[in-house]
Amino acid sequence: MKHLANVLYVTTPESYLSLDGETIVVRKDEHVSVRLPLHNLENIVCFTYQGVSPALMGACVERNIGLTFLDPNGRFRARVSGKTRGNVLLRKKQYRMAEDRELRMPVASSFVIGKVYNSRKVLERALRDHAILIDVEAVRKASAALKEALTVISRCDSVETLIAVEGNAASVYFGVFDHLILHQKDDFRFVERSRRPPRDAMNALLSFLYTLLTNEAVSALETVGLDPYVGFLHADRPGRPSLALDLMEELRPVFADRLALSLVNRRQIAAKGFTRKESSGVVMNDETRKIVIGAWQERKKEEILHPFLKERIPFGLIPHVQAMLLARHLRGDLDAYPPFFWG
Known part of the structure; x- marks a missing residue:
């Protein structure tokens, strides 16, 4: 069983991590701020510039503890890992399917179906719970368009066509996303999705949460022996x-988008936690980052009935379960990859 509370997030940029016997030591300004037993951890995520000692890196590699570096704004920088583990036959099958335009289509379609279905579910939940506060007509129209997109996806005959449909569906979804912001609308107004850099506070929040989710997905795929850098929908690029x-x-609509809306609508974060840089990009401050990470960790503990396994599992296990199901499909144990459908 994978524990969900054994990820160490180091959010203070000035922190330095080292090893003392079997204990991780976190120092800031030459003072020890945290000491944790190494054996209790499975992942370490550092939002730091100071770094990690070679001894701690070696210990993480030996114990198969994930060690990921992000900059203080949440952008992925590097991941330290040891020898590649997992079934070599599984990865060879993954590479063959990824290179075959016909074989990769069913898996790629499943990913997009899951995304569009869950995006529509977010809109439907808003209509159910907040009909008095939102533009019902606009959100219903968007929901209907996403429902139609699900039908179109089933007829796509190439990854290029699939990507076009996915892009149109995302445009429809984000086109009404601002309607789901019920409080602090002036501070978190959402016009369109923007990245590199995010142009407003909501985009900065979404990008940060997507970075956290990407890290979870990488770890989940590594765990089951798949290569996280060779995909079926996204084209291969160095370092991606x-x-x-x-x-x-x-998983984005369920994991990240809903959490972002919850943090804003419940006033758990505020506009003062974001700063606009000279490049016009917007970044979170350290205190807000801690709040977001705390909410992320709490959300991972919530239980949900997995639609395929028909078992209740913590939210944080969903990426790992989906990675496992994907590996089973590639091995031939499942006829198709079952995407995660939020109930």
Whole structure:
């Protein structure tokens, strides 16, 4: 059983991590701020510039503890790992399917179906719970368009066509996303999705959450022996975890988008937690980042009935379960990859 509370997030940029016997030591300004037993951890995520000692890196590699570096704004920088583990036959099958335009289509379609279905579910939940506060006509129209997109996806005969449909569906979804912001609308107004850099506070929040989800997907795929850098929907690019991006597509609406809306609508974060830089990009401050990470960790503990396994599992296990199901499909144990459908 995979524990969900054994991820160490180091959010203070000035922190330095080292090893003392079997204990991780976190220092800031030469003072020890945290000491944790190494054996209790499975992942370490550092939002730091100071770094990690070689001894701690070696210990993480030996114990198969994930060690990921992000900059203080949440952008992925590097991931330290040891020898590649997993079934070599599984990865060879993954590579063959990824290179075959016909074989990759069913898996790529499943990822997009999951994303569009869950995006529509977010809109439907808003209509059910907040009809008095939102533009019902606009949201219903968008929901109907996403329902139609699900039908179109089943007829796509190429990844290029599939990507076009997915892009149109995302445009429809984000076109009404601002209607789902019920409070602090002036501070978190959403016009369109923007990245590199995010142009407003809501985009900065979404990008940060997507970075956290990508890291979860990479770890889940590595765990089951798949190569997170060779995908079926996203094209291969140096340094880009294409399969992790594939996997996170179906999870983004449920994991990231809903959490972002919840944080804003419940006033758990505020506009003062974001700063506009000279480049016009918007970034989170350290205190807000801690709040978001705390909410992320709490959300991972919530239980949900998995639609395929028919078992109740913590939210944080969903990426790992989906990675496992994908591996089973590639091995031939499942006829198709079952995307995650939020109930």
